Amino acid sequence: DTEVTQTPKHLVMGMTNKKSLKCEQHMGHRAMYWYKQKAKKPPELMFVYSYEKLSINESVPSRFSPECPNSSLLNLHLHALQPEDSALYLCASSHLGFNTEAFFGQGTRLTVV
Amino acid sequence: AQKITQTQPGMFVQEKEAVTLDCTYDTSDPSYGLFWYKQPSSGEMIFLIYQGSYDQQNATEGRYSLNFQKARKSANLVISASQLGDSAMYFCAMRVPKGNSGYALNFGKGTSLLVTP
Numbered sequence: 177d178t179e180v181t182q183t184p185k186h187l188v189m190g191m192t193n194k195k196s197l198k199c200e201q202h203m204g205h206r207a208m209y210w211y212k213q214k215a216k217k218p219p220e221l222m223f224v225y226s227y228e229k230l231s232i233n234e235s236v237p238s239r240f241s242p243e244c245p246n247s248s249l250l251n252l253h254l255h256a257l258q259p260e261d262s263a264l265y266l267c268a269s270s271h272l273g274f275n276t277e278a279f280f281g282q283g284t285r286l287t288v289v
Numbered sequence: 290a291q292k293i294t295q296t297q298p299g300m301f302v303q304e305k306e307a308v309t310l311d312c313t314y315d316t317s318d319p320s321y322g323l324f325w326y327k328q329p330s331s332g333e334m335i336f337l338i339y340q341g342s343y344d345q346q347n348a349t350e351g352r353y354s355l356n357f358q359k360a361r362k363s364a365n366l367v368i369s370a371s372q373l374g375d376s377a378m379y380f381c382a383m384r385v386p387k388g389n390s391g392y393a394l395n396f397g398k399g400t401s402l403l404v405t406p
C-alpha cells in the first residue's frame with residue numbers, strides 16, 4: 177500500500193468557520209508533511225512531523241494548527257482563514273533521511289469565501 | 290542554500306517522441322537526493338524517479354530516465370516515447386535538511402509539458 181489518503185478533496189469555508197483537513201498513511205512512514213500550493217506555483221512546505229512530534233514550522237500563521245494524533249494520521253486545523261489562504265493543501269509522508277521519496281495525497285482544494 | 294532551477298516554463302512534444310526537461314541544482318552538501326514528480330491537473334504529486342548523489346549510474350524507471358551530470362549540477366529528466374497521458378506539470382526537487390532532525394523537499398518552479406497527437 178503506497179497510498180496517502182486526504183479528506184476532504186474539496187472544501188469551501190467562510191472566514192469565521194473552523195474546519196479540519198485529514199491525512200492518513202499506512203506505509204510505516206515516521207515523517208509526515210503539509211504543503212501549500214497556489215495555482216501555477218510549486219508546493220511550499222508548511223509543517224514537518226517526525227515521530228509524531230512537530231519538527232519544522234515554516235513560520236506558518238497560527239490560524240493553521242497541525243496535529244499528529246498517531247504515526248498514521250495527520251490533521252490540519254483551520255480557523256479564521258483569509259481568502260488568500262485558498263490553495264491546494266498537500267499531505268505527504270516518507271521514511272526519514274535524504275534519499276527517500278515522499279508519497280503525496282491527492283490534496284484538498286480549499287476555497288475561503 | 291540549496292536551490293532547484295527549472296528554466297523551461299512550458300514544453301511541447303509530439304506523441305511518441307522523446308523530450309528532455311531541464312533541472313539544475315545548487316548545494317554544498319556532498320550527500321543529497323534529487324527527485325522528479327509529475328502533477329496532473331487532478332493535483333496529486335506522483336513520484337517518478339530518484340537519483341542519489343553517490344549513485345554511479347543514471348537512474349531509469351520505465352520510460353523515464355535521469356541524465357545526471359554531477360559536475361554541472363544538472364539532473365535532467367528524459368521521457369521516451371511520449372504519450373498523451375504524460376501531459377502534466379513536472380517538478381524537480383531536492384531533499385534538503387530542515388531543523389534538527391528532518392529533511393523536506395525543495396521544489397523547482399516546474400515545467401508544464403503538453404503532448405500533442
